[in-house]
Each structure stands twice: as structure tokens, then as C-alpha cells.
Amino acid sequence: MKQRLRGKAVIAQGGGPTAVINQSLVGAVLQARKYPWIENIYGALHGVSGIVKEDFLDLTQATTHNLERVARTPSSAMLSTRDKPDAEYCGKIFDVLKAHGVRYFFYCGGNDSADACRIVNENARKVGYELRVIHIPKTIDNDLRVTDHCPGFGSAGKFVAGAFAGANLDNRSLPGVYIGVVMGRNAGFLTAASILGRKFADDGPHLIYVPEVPFSEKKFLDDVEKTFKKHGRCVIAVSEGVCDKKGTPIIATLSKTEERDAHGNVQLSGTGALGDALGSLIKKKLKIKRVRSDTFGYLQRSYLGTVSDVDAQEAREVGEKAVQFSVWADVDGSVAIRRTGDYSVEYFLTPLDTVARHTKHMPKEFIDVKNSTVTQAFKNYARPLVGRMPDYERISAPVVAKVLKKG
Amino acid sequence: MKQRLRGKAVIAQGGGPTAVINQSLVGAVLQARKYPWIENIYGALHGVSGIVKEDFLDLTQATTHNLERVARTPSSAMLSTRDKPDAEYCGKIFDVLKAHGVRYFFYCGGNDSADACRIVNENARKVGYELRVIHIPKTIDNDLRVTDHCPGFGSAGKFVAGAFAGANLDNRSLPGVYIGVVMGRNAGFLTAASILGRKFADDGPHLIYVPEVPFSEKKFLDDVEKTFKKHGRCVIAVSEGVCDKKGTPIIATLSKTEERDAHGNVQLSGTGALGDALGSLIKKKLKIKRVRSDTFGYLQRSYLGTVSDVDAQEAREVGEKAVQFSVWADVDGSVAIRRTGDYSVEYFLTPLDTVARHTKHMPKEFIDVKNSTVTQAFKNYARPLVGRMPDYERISAPVVAKVLKKG
Numbered sequence: 001m002k003q004r005l006r007g008k009a010v011i012a013q014g015g016g017p018t019a020v021i022n023q024s025l026v027g028a029v030l031q032a033r034k035y036p037w038i039e040n041i042y043g044a045l046h047g048v049s050g051i052v053k054e055d056f057l058d059l060t061q062a063t064t065h066n067l068e069r070v071a072r073t074p075s076s077a078m079l080s081t082r083d084k085p086d087a088e089y090c091g092k093i094f095d096v097l098k099a100h101g102v103r104y105f106f107y108c109g110g111n112d113s114a115d116a117c118r119i120v121n122e123n124a125r126k127v128g129y130e131l132r133v134i135h136i137p138k139t140i141d142n143d144l145r146v147t148d149h150c151p152g153f154g155s156a157g158k159f160v161a162g163a164f165a166g167a168n169l170d171n172r173s174l175p176g177v178y179i180g181v182v183m184g185r186n187a188g189f190l191t192a193a194s195i196l197g198r199k200f201a202d203d204g205p206h207l208i209y210v211p212e213v214p215f216s217e218k219k220f221l222d223d224v225e226k227t228f229k230k231h232g233r234c235v236i237a238v239s240e241g242v243c244d245k246k247g248t249p250i251i252a253t254l255s256k257t258e259e260r261d262a263h264g265n266v267q268l269s270g271t272g273a274l275g276d277a278l279g280s281l282i283k284k285k286l287k288i289k290r291v292r293s294d295t296f297g298y299l300q301r302s303y304l305g306t307v308s309d310v311d312a313q314e315a316r317e318v319g320e321k322a323v324q325f326s327v328w329a330d331v332d333g334s335v336a337i338r339r340t341g342d343y344s345v346e347y348f349l350t351p352l353d354t355v356a357r358h359t360k361h362m363p364k365e366f367i368d369v370k371n372s373t374v375t376q377a378f379k380n381y382a383r384p385l386v387g388r389m390p391d392y393e394r395i396s397a398p399v400v401a402k403v404l405k406k407g
Numbered sequence: 408m409k410q411r412l413r414g415k416a417v418i419a420q421g422g423g424p425t426a427v428i429n430q431s432l433v434g435a436v437l438q439a440r441k442y443p444w445i446e447n448i449y450g451a452l453h454g455v456s457g458i459v460k461e462d463f464l465d466l467t468q469a470t471t472h473n474l475e476r477v478a479r480t481p482s483s484a485m486l487s488t489r490d491k492p493d494a495e496y497c498g499k500i501f502d503v504l505k506a507h508g509v510r511y512f513f514y515c516g517g518n519d520s521a522d523a524c525r526i527v528n529e530n531a532r533k534v535g536y537e538l539r540v541i542h543i544p545k546t547i548d549n550d551l552r553v554t555d556h557c558p559g560f561g562s563a564g565k566f567v568a569g570a571f572a573g574a575n576l577d578n579r580s581l582p583g584v585y586i587g588v589v590m591g592r593n594a595g596f597l598t599a600a601s602i603l604g605r606k607f608a609d610d611g612p613h614l615i616y617v618p619e620v621p622f623s624e625k626k627f628l629d630d631v632e633k634t635f636k637k638h639g640r641c642v643i644a645v646s647e648g649v650c651d652k653k654g655t656p657i658i659a660t661l662s663k664t665e666e667r668d669a670h671g672n673v674q675l676s677g678t679g680a681l682g683d684a685l686g687s688l689i690k691k692k693l694k695i696k697r698v699r700s701d702t703f704g705y706l707q708r709s710y711l712g713t714v715s716d717v718d719a720q721e722a723r724e725v726g727e728k729a730v731q732f733s734v735w736a737d738v739d740g741s742v743a744i745r746r747t748g749d750y751s752v753e754y755f756l757t758p759l760d761t762v763a764r765h766t767k768h769m770p771k772e773f774i775d776v777k778n779s780t781v782t783q784a785f786k787n788y789a790r791p792l793v794g795r796m797p798d799y800e801r802i803s804a805p806v807v808a809k810v811l812k813k814g
Contacts, residue, residue, distance in 0.1 A: 013580075016581070017576070017577055017580050017581070040807075042807055043802065043804065046580075053812070054807075054809040054810065054811060054812055055806075056806070056807035057802060057804040057805065057806060057807065058804055058805050058806075058807050059802070059804050060804075061804050061805050062802060062803060062804040063803070066800065066802065066803045066804075067802075069798065069799075069800035070800045070801070070802055072797075072798075072799075072800075073576065073798075073799040073800050073801075074573055074576055074577075074799070075573065075576035075577045075579070075580050076580040077580075077800075077801065077802050078802065079579065079580045079581075080580040080581050081581075082581065095811070096810075096811060099810045099811050100807075100810055158712075162710055162711040162712040163706050163710055163711075165711040166481050166482065166705070166706065166709035166710045166711040166712075167705050167706070167709060169424070169480065169481055169482035169709055169711070170424055170481075170482045170705050170708065170709035172482070172486065173420075173424050173453075173482050173483040173484075173486045173487040174423070174424070174486075174487050174488075174489065178705070197711065271679060271682075271683050271686070271699075271700065272678060272679010272680065272682060272683055272700070272702050273679065273683065275678075275679060276678050276679055276680065279678070292678075292704070292705065293678065293679070293704075294702065294703075294704030294705055294706060295679050295701065295702065295704075296701075296706070297699070297700075297701030297702075298573070298574050298577050298585070298699065298701055299570050299573065299574070299701060299703070299706070301577065302573035302574060302576055302577035303569055303570055303573045304569040304570075304572040304573040304576070304604065304796070304797050304799060305565075305569040305573075305712070305713055305796075305797045306712055306713075389711070389712075390479075390711050390712045391476065391479075391480075392476075392479075392480040392481070392711060393473065393476035393477045393479075393480050393484075394477070394480075394484065395450065395464060395466070395469060395473065395474075395477055395484050395485065396469060396470070396473045397450065397464040397465055397466050397467075397468050397469040397473075398464065398465050398468050399462075399463070399464060399465075400449055400461075400463035400464065400465050400507075402461040403461065403503075403506045403507055404461060404502070404503060404506050405460070405461055
């Protein structure tokens with residue numbers, strides 16, 4: 001038997017949490033504990049920042065019972081970070097990993113996390129230290145490249161679809177215009193998932209605006225007016241990241257919000273500003289009285305009680321696969337999902353630089369620009385990921401003839 | 408056998424929808440269909456406004472299958488209205504009911520709906536027309552008088568608790584201040600339900616602000632500062648209806664929102680203004696950088712996928728009981744719930760004027776004013792209504808000794 005790479009493993013979670021990110025954590029931990037040459041599996045607290053600070057928990061000594069319960073808990077159990085490591089930071093990460101005799105490093109996150117993996121990996125290679133670095137994908141935005149889709153998206157999509165299904169019923173019973181603002185800076189997948197809450201032909205969301213399509217105030221108002229005329233009501237799904245044709249976020253042009261995040265981007269989440277601004281616009285220009293907006297905010301990624309089964313299973317398996325690839329394939333990379341049937345998948349490893357830094361947008365065939373909605377192709381793509389939605393029904397009964405107002 | 412009052416029945420739904428209001432509708436319809444002397448049961452579209460317009464569906468001819476599926480659907484299936492009938496309006500309602508030979512009228516709604524029942528009832532009595540009028544309680548605000556609690560509250564409370572449980576996990580993984588704004592103009596029950604999502608001693612919501620306690624900007628900032636110092640983070644639940652000691656809504660003093668609803672009240676829902684204003688205040692005064700706010704909005708009452716079992720069962724039973732009371736007790740009134748054990752209830756009929764117009768606030772013993780939270784007494788009250796929450800777990804594993812930073 002070939003000599004196995006003996007040493008410790010470290011796992012960490014970075015970026016925004018998802019409802020199933022702990023499935024990946026637990027999948028990797030339990031898998032790693034099966035290989036005797038992986039001496040310990042440490043969990044870093046608060047992602048890469050915990051590595052630099054040597055803040056580790058020894059997950060080798062967590063009970064399986066504890067881990068299995070953590071797996072069903074939303075939001076990063078090892079806690080997260082917004083740190084985006086540069087070369088110097090990655091140097092420090094590597095120093096700590098080396099000092100602890102770590103030979104396996106698993107980082108669960110988005111494209112920034114994949115990039116951190118890539119740089120740490122380069123550091124190790126430079127000094128001839130054998131380190132296996134595997135990126136485990138997660139993001140509710142579903143914007144990682146190469147992979148067919150990302151663990152975390154399905155559950156967030158299920159929340160969004162359930163939110164719009166309910167908002168549509170509410171809006172039907174008390175008509176008006178309803179705007180739901182959905183997370184997504186560059187990619188509209190999550191906003192598009194709102195369509196999966198629709199059942200009857202006249203159900204909302206009637207209009208869907210994604211960052212992939214330049215937002216035009218005129219078209220928006222025309223769309224709303226047309227829909228309102230047709231249905232007497234209008235339910236709208238809009239990505240927080242919609243921009244005008246110059247690429248300026250609408251939240252910045254319509255409202256006064258100017259807060260910027262650690263990376264210098266306009267703050268989009270954690271504020272109701274976009275919804276309120278679009279609502280005011282409709283009231284002012286279209287003279288529609290009952291206009292309401294909700295910004296789904298953090299509930300989309302962390303609400304306790306909504307998980308897609310397929311998403312949970314796949315999140316578990318990408319964690320397990322990460323460890324298997326690191327052990328049996330002796331290579332670095334990012335775990336990716338390939339769709340092989342309707343519905344079936346297989347997992348493969350893609351080089352870190354194919355996933356790092358850049359993100360993916362919705363393909364053109366998913367978007368119906370003219371009608372401000374998404375296509376059947378998108379529904380076919382997303383339905384199995386979101387899984388079975390709770391059903392709802394309308395009253396089916398004959399109309400009673402009028403007695404007083406016979407005309 | 409005593410002669411039964413022969414005629415038709417009408418049922419309608421008014422005010423804001425709930426997740427279980429259709430259980431009450433279907434409970435009443437199926438019960439009414441059991442009595443041969445109730446010739447038909449009509450459903451009025453859009454509440455009382457549908458009665459005036461004679462917009463009825465004959466629910467006698469809906470299938471049980473259809474009705475049972477509707478029962479599990481959130482939001483008023485017969486559609487709703489914000490109309491608050493005055494004497495003239497109630498006169499028209501009575502005229503239509505009489506013209507159609509209606510002898511039983513069931514109206515599912517809040518205190519305004521109970522008031523409408525009361526006036527219609529008076530009209531009938533005045534002209535000696537025997538009409539049985541029963542109000543079926545519903546409201547997510549849980550602010551109806553006499554009854555121990557209101558159908559609709561438990562499910563909305565479960566959503567709020569699940570939202571805060573998730574937001575707390577999210578806030579723990581990426582620390583900062585999180586503000587969740589919860590529906591409730593005068594009563595804080597729903598905001599208080601946020602406490603039921605808490606498991607560990609340091610979990611949020613750490614602070615809860617309800618309309619029953621005058622909101623002080625100074626105390627709020629002190630509370631947040633103290634909590635942030637202690638936990639390195641802070642999760643806050645606040646009712647949209649919080650007011651200063653003069654009774655002015657904070658949303659009006661802190662932000663520019665001035666929209667008023669049909670009854671002349673400041674518009675509180677369907678805007679993120681309060682959360683944004685409180686967030687700005689914290690950033691400005693406490694210099695805390697990561698402050699996020701979410702306004703749960705309409706999801707609280709209509710999200711598809713979160714229902715409390717106890718709430719659904721009780722909503723069903725108040726519908727059935729409404730019909731039984733109208734038939735066997737020969738009286739008018741509002742169906743109310745009396746808590747008889749831990750946990751058991753019984754139903755009784757209370758006079759319409761004991762429920763109409765006025766609302767109920769949280770009792771003093773439910774509120775811990777000093778610590779800006781709610782008490783164990785509230786938890787004991789609300790826990791059985793909200794029911795079992797999804798569980799969550801933290802990692803339990805030993806800390807690893809540092810190698811590089813031994814000091």
C-alpha cells in the first residue's frame with residue numbers, strides 16, 4: 001500500500017453563512033475521522049482569521065451525536081469571517097498550518113475563499129511543504145464558476161419561493177403592489193427562485209428584476225402599470241444588486257444609502273432602502289395607493305426551519321468528497337457538482353484558479369428580458385435544487401346569482 | 408324536537424390574513440354543511456365588501472378535498488378587506504343578508520370585524536329579523552380581549568421565533584448588531600415571541616422593545632452598548648409600533664415616514680424605515696460598524712411553510728365552534744378560548760361588545776422593563792401556542808493549545 005500523507009487536518013468556514021453549510025463541515029469531519037493517517041481534524045474559529053490566531057477546536061473529540069445535530073443547524077457553526085486574505089495574510093495562514101503539522105486544509109466558502117485556498121496552496125508549494133488544499137463550495141448566490149450549482153442555494157431558494165408564495169396569497173387577498181427585495185449583488189439566481197413559489201397562471205411574482213439586466217426606471221414603471229391593469233395587483237421580485245446601464249446600483253441612485261463594505265462595495269443588505277425607494281417611485285408616478293415592500297434580508301440564508309432536502313444532502317456530500325479527494329486523489333482543487341440526469345449529480349475536483357476570484361452570472365436563456373421574468377429553462381434548472389414546496393389551494397366553488405343587483 | 412332556524416349561512420374573512428385563517432373558514436363550512444336546516448353556506452369575497460356587492464361563492468358546492476387543501480393554505484382564501492363598516496355600511500350588509508334569506512353570519516377577523524358583527528346584529532334585532540351573528544377570532548397581534556389568545560398568533564410567533572433563532576446564529580458567526588422589526592402596532596405579543604427562538608444563555612434576542620413600554624432613545628443606546636460590551640454582538644427585536652412617552656411612533660420621530668392608512672394611523676408596515684433609522688442611530692452614537700436591520704414584514708403572517716400545529720388545530724376548532732354555538736346555543740357572540748391546563752383549552756361564546764373596538768395589551772408580568780426583555784411568565788404563556796421549534800446545536804469540542812503564540 002502506498003504511503004499516506006500523515007498529519008493533521010484543518011477545516012474552516014468563510015463568508016456569509018447558509019442553511020446547510022454545517023452539513024459540509026460535518027461531512028468533512030466525519031469523513032476525515034475515518035482515516036487513521038489524519039491524526040486530528042481541527043476546526044478554525046471565524047474562518048481564516050482563526051487560523052492566524054491559532055483559534056482551533058479539536059473536532060476529533062466532538063461526539064458524532066453533537067456533530068449530527070450541528071449539521072442540521074443553519075449558519076456557520078465554526079463561525080465566519082469577512083477577511084479576504086492577501087499574500088501576506090496567506091503567508092501567516094501557511095505558517096500556522098505548518099507549525100501544527102497540518103497537511104490537509106479544507107475551506108468552505110465562496111469565490112473569495114477559493115482564492116484564499118489558491119494562495120495558501122502556492123505558499124506551500126514554494127517551500128516544498130506538501131499540503132492538500134480543498135475548497136468546499138457554498139453560497140446562496142449560486143455564483144461559483146464551473147460547478148452546476150452551489151450548496152446553500154437550494155435552501156435559500158426554497159425560503160425565497162415560500163416567501164413569495166405567501167406574499168402572493170397575501171397580496172391577492174388585500175390587493176396592491178408588493179415588492180420583495182432579494183439578496184444577490186451580481187447574480188440573479190436567488191431572486192429568480194421566487195418563480196418557484198408560483199402555482200396558478202395569475203400568481204405572482206409577476207415581475208422579476210435581476211442584476212444581469214440593466215434596470216430601467218421607465219420599463220419598470222411600464223411593467224408595473226401593465227400588470228396592475230391586468231391583475232388589479234402586482235407582486236415584484238427584485239435583486240438588491242440591480243444596476244442601471246452604467247453599472248451604478250439603483251439603491252445608490254434612488255436612495256441616499258452610501259455605506260460601503262470592507263471591500264469598498266456599496267452596502268446592499270441589511271437595509272430596506274431599495275424596496276422603500278422603488279415603492280415611493282410607484283406611488284408617485286403611478287398613483288397606486290397600496291404599495292408595500294419587504295426586504296427579506298438575513299432570513300434568506302439563516303431562517304431556522306426551511307431547508308431543501310437535496311441541498312442538505314449535496315452539502316453533506318461535497319464535505320465528504322473534499323476529504324476523499326484530498327486523500328485518494330492526492331490533489332488540490334475545488335469540489336464541483338456536475339448534473340448527470342433529472343435529477344442526479346456527480347462530484348469532481350476542479351483546479352482552484354477556475355473558481356477563485358471571478359463569479360458566474362445567470363445564462364441568457366434563463367432570463368426573459370422583454371417580460372421582466374425568468375424562463376422555463378431556469379425553472380427546469382432550479383426546481384430540483386429547491387425541492388418540493390408546500391402546496392396551496394384556491395377555493396373552487398360556483399358563483400351565487402345576485403338577488404338585489406340583477407343588472 | 409325544537410324547530411331549527413332555517414336559512415342560509417354566510418361566512419367572510421376580514422383584516423390582515425394569518426397562516427391558519429382558512430382552517431377557521433373550512434371548520435365553519437364543513438360544520439355548517441352537517442345541518443340540513445342550513446340550506447347553503449355562502450362565502451363572501453373580500454369580506455364585508457363582498458356582501459354589499461353580493462359577491463358570493465356557494466361553498467356548499469365546494470368539494471371536501473378542495474376545502475381541506477384550502478385549510479392548509481395561508482392567507483384569506485375568500486380574500487379580505489380593510490373596510491371598517493359604519494352604521495350605514497352595516498345597514499347595507501343586513502339588507503343583502505335578508506334578501507338572500509341568510510340567517511347565520513360568521514365573520515372571521517379582529518376587533519374591527521367583531522364590531523361589524525355587533526352593528527349588523529343590532530340592525531337585525533331592530534327589525535325583528537332573526538339573524539345569528541358569530542365572530543370568529545383571528546389576529547397575529549394576539550390583541551383581542553376576553554380570549555386567552557388568538558388563532559393566527561401561534562404560527563406568526565413561530566415564524567418570528569425561527570427568524571430570530573436564525574438571525575442569532577448568523578449574528579454569532581459574523582458579529583455585529585442585528586435589529587429585527589416585528590409587526591405590532593399596540594401589542595407586543597408577536598415581538599415578544601422572538602424570545603422563543605433562544606436556546607443558549609448568550610443567544611439573542613438580547614433586547615426586546617414592545618409598544619407597551621415607552622421607548623427611550625437613551626435607554627436603547629445604553630442597552631445596546633452594554634450588550635455589545637458583554638457579548639461582542641447584539642440581537643434586537645423591536646415592535647414596529649414602539650412609541651415615545653408622548654405616544655408618538657418612533658418611526659415618525661426618527662425617520663421621514665408619514666404615510667397614513669385608511670384609518671388615519673401612521674403606516675408602520677411595508678417599509679424598512681424604523682429598522683434603518685435605529686441602525687443609523689447605533690452607528691452614529693455608538694460607533695459600531697456592522698449594524699444590520701431586517702423588517703420581517705408580510706412574511707410574518709403569510710410565509711408558506713411555517714405553521715404551529717396547536718394554532719392550526721385551534722383555528723379549525725373556533726370555526727367549528729362558531730357554527731355549533733349558532734345552532735345549538737341560539738345566541739350571538741364571539742368565540743373565545745379559555746386555557747384550562749398545561750396545555751388544554753375550552754371554547755366559549757363571549758358577547759360581541761366585549762371584543763369589539765378595543766384591544767388588549769401585554770400584561771405587566773410579561774415584560775421586564777429594566778432589562779428590555781420579556782419574562783418567564785410570557786414564555787410559559789406563549790410556548791404551547793408556538794409549539795415545537797426546530798432545534799439547533801453548537802459545536803462541543805476542546806480548544807487546541809497554541810503552538811506559535813504560547814503567551
